[in-house]
Amino acid sequence: MQAFSGLYTALDQTNSTNAKVAAMADYFRSATPEDAAWAVYFLSGRRLKRLVSHTALRDWLPASCELPAWLVEETYANVGDFAETAALLLGNTGRGLDASETLAAWVEERLLPLRGLDPERQREAVAHWWQQLDYEGCYVVTTLLTGALRVGVSQTLVGRALAEVANLPRATILHRMMGDWEPTADFFTNLLAADEGEAALSRPYPFCLAAPLDDDPGTAGLGSARDWLLEWKWDGIRGQLLWRQGQCYLWSRGEDLVTGQFPELAEAVSALPRDCVLDGEVLAWQHGGALPFAQLQRRLGRKRVGAKLRAEVPVAFMAYDLLELDG
DSSP states (O other), X not given: OHHHHHHHHHHHTOOOHHHHHXXXXXXXXXXXXXXXXXXXXXXXXXXXXXXXXXXXXHXXXXXXXXXXXXXXXXXXXXXXXXXXXXXXXXXXXSBOOOTTSOHHHIIIIIIGGGGGSOHHHHHHHHHHHXXXXXXXXXXXXXXXXXXXXXXXXXXXXXXHHHHHHHTOOHHHHHHHTOSOOOOXXXXXXXXXXXXXXXXXXXXXXXXXXXXXXXXXXXGTTOOOGGGOXXXXXXXXXXXXXXXXXXXXXXXXXXXXXXXXXXXXXHHHHTTOSSOEEEEEEEEEEETTEEOOHHHHHTTTTOSOOOHHHHHHSOEEEEEEEEEEEOO
16 A cells, blocks of 8 residues: 555656656556556546545544634635545644555455444544554545545556556557456456457557648649548547457547447447448537537546436447458
């Protein structure tokens, strides 16, 4: 847990993408598979199902720091983050996290059992941790309790760090991180296992992106406008839809694997009779036409897309080019 807390601090204190990737790679190289699996779980944006209500935590904090509730609430309003508030009020006298206490043990033996305790025993456990830990430990433990672990890394960055450690293509790592999985030692071991052909199966082609002309079209050697065809500028996100050997992969132009955000596209492409790779645009689409990009934004960045959102913002894939057919 001490190592994970140190990683969290390192990630929180830099805006450099390369520094964040390097910090994660260093952590994954030295962590046990059990700890590394939980680190991947939290850093990729997943969170524990609610263990303790936020209201309860706010009710317990004043007594723990021996301050009146109004003053704690004023402090919280000024700081703006509950975990930081708790750490500032309580984390100055406790000791640091024990180096022998692992992240996996903390989560599995301390945090998760909270769900089965009555409120008073929950309060006693949390209050004990608050009094026991220094600022850094108190902050990290409270963020795990509240599910608000935000350190400015995306699943793509986590995949990049893991790919560096495993010496595998990032596409392979990101594909293995898709869907539902349990943060176990076996999961982490398989995440870094040698490639068995997945890389070639899931790898997209380089994106051929639009670019502005620096010169006047008439002097740029493009010929007459009558020799050209014009296409609509569709207001969506550029993507490649891969359908190979019964596997579907949808990549954005930023090299993010976004298949899970658009499950209906994976379902649709599975009806194609032949393997292919399509280049095109993901659009919010309804009643035969594109919806505003603001509607599509509601679908972006989600780990799961429920039936309600799928019904409100249906999507389509507007194909531009057929990049591959039958290999």
